[in-house]
Amino acid sequence: FASEFLLPQLTILNNVRTNASLSTVLQIRDAFHVSATATAVAINEAGLFSDSAFEFTMRHLSRQGYRTGEPGGLQHQERSRIFPTVFDRSRPKHLTIKQLEAELHIPAEDIHALTFGTQMISLNLKRHEQAESLQ
Structure with missing residues (x-):
């Protein structure tokens, strides 16, 4: 459901050829500001990869570090306003x-x-350390 908002299948079908190259996957990634693996999966779900081409692409993305992160980062990565605002220590x-x-x-x-229902709890470590030293 969410992937359709990030990488609309109709757009992929209109702009990507069958068995897209690794460079095409990365170009689409940059255009839509999503991860390379999400791009490859979306292209595969659109039916534009053969099984072997998808496996090849995922294997190469994994070897280049895209399975666990985005080497070089995403150009214009969106950031949440929620966590920094809610959990700002200067508040x-x-x-x-x-x-x-x-x-x-x-x-x-x-x-x-x-x-996720997270709450900040402030600890006074000096007071805690003093209590431990008294025991």
């Missing part, structure tokens, strides 16, 4: 979900979902 200690909701213009339920 007041007791920031409420209502304050975040107003600042981000995002409903509280979405903030909880987008941060």
Whole structure:
């Protein structure tokens, strides 16, 4: 479902030839700002790779490090506004979900979902170390 938004199949069908080369996969990756492996999978799902061509492409992408990351990075990688805003250490200690909701213009339920319910807990390590040394 999400891949259709990132790499629309109709666009792939109109712009990619059967058994696309590695350089074509990387060009499509750069154009749509998605990972190389996601690009190869989308091309395969569009029916434009034979089984052997898909295996060859995935093997080469893996050897070049694209299976675990994007060597050289993605050009214009999108970044979340949620985590840096919600978990900014310079913020007041007791920031409420209502304050975040107003600042981000995002409903509280979405903030909880987008941060996976994560909460920041501040530890005073010096106090903890002092308590341990007294024991």
